[in-house]
Amino acid sequence: MARKRKKKGGMLTLVLLIIPAGLIVLPTSILFGIGMIPTIVAYVVDRDPDKSAPITVGGLNFCGCMPFAIDLWKHQHTISAAGKIFADPLSWLVMFGSAAVGWGLYYGIPPMVAGMEIARAEKRLEVLKGKKVALVQEWGPDVAGDYFAEEPDGFEPGAEAEGA
Numbered sequence: 001m002a003r004k005r006k007k008k009g010g011m012l013t014l015v016l017l018i019i020p021a022g023l024i025v026l027p028t029s030i031l032f033g034i035g036m037i038p039t040i041v042a043y044v045v046d047r048d049p050d051k052s053a054p055i056t057v058g059g060l061n062f063c064g065c066m067p068f069a070i071d072l073w074k075h076q077h078t079i080s081a082a083g084k085i086f087a088d089p090l091s092w093l094v095m096f097g098s099a100a101v102g103w104g105l106y107y108g109i110p111p112m113v114a115g116m117e118i119a120r121a122e123k124r125l126e127v128l129k130g131k132k133v134a135l136v137q138e139w140g141p142d143v144a145g146d147y148f149a150e151e152p153d154g155f156e157p158g159a160e161a162e163g164a
């Protein structure tokens with residue numbers, strides 16, 4: 001029963017590193033802080049312990065924010081330049097639209113995979129039924145597995161269990 005011990009200063013160290021780094025690149029932090037809101041929402045509403053929704057939504061949401069971050073880095077890395085990005089409706093559409101695609105994948109892929117697996121299992125069942133028919137035609141009805149439908153002479157159910 002070995003418990004994982006959390007380091008006492010782990011969160012403090014993280015905060016002491018993240019906050020100054022975020023202040024140094026403040027326009028980028030603002031861009032990602034606002035642009036990644038759908039990912040934060042996905043994290044909050046996902047009840048799955050594996051947190052697959054924020055992974056799916058966050059990956060695409062990050063990809064939607066990245067062109068604007070690169071544009072910010074290439075031209076002016078200022079808060080007013082970040083404000084201009086947020087003033088453009090196309091940037092909102094790209095950032096939040098990519099998160100919407102992530103939600104679509106999150107909700108669309110599992111039913112699609114389940115449907116494909118069901119179809120594959122049904123096809124396999126039809127193949128096995130066809131093989132069973134061929135075996136019955138070749139070897140007779142005894143090969144079909146209906147051994148107890150008609151009991152052979154001298155067979156008593158449970159007699160094998162008593163002798164064991």
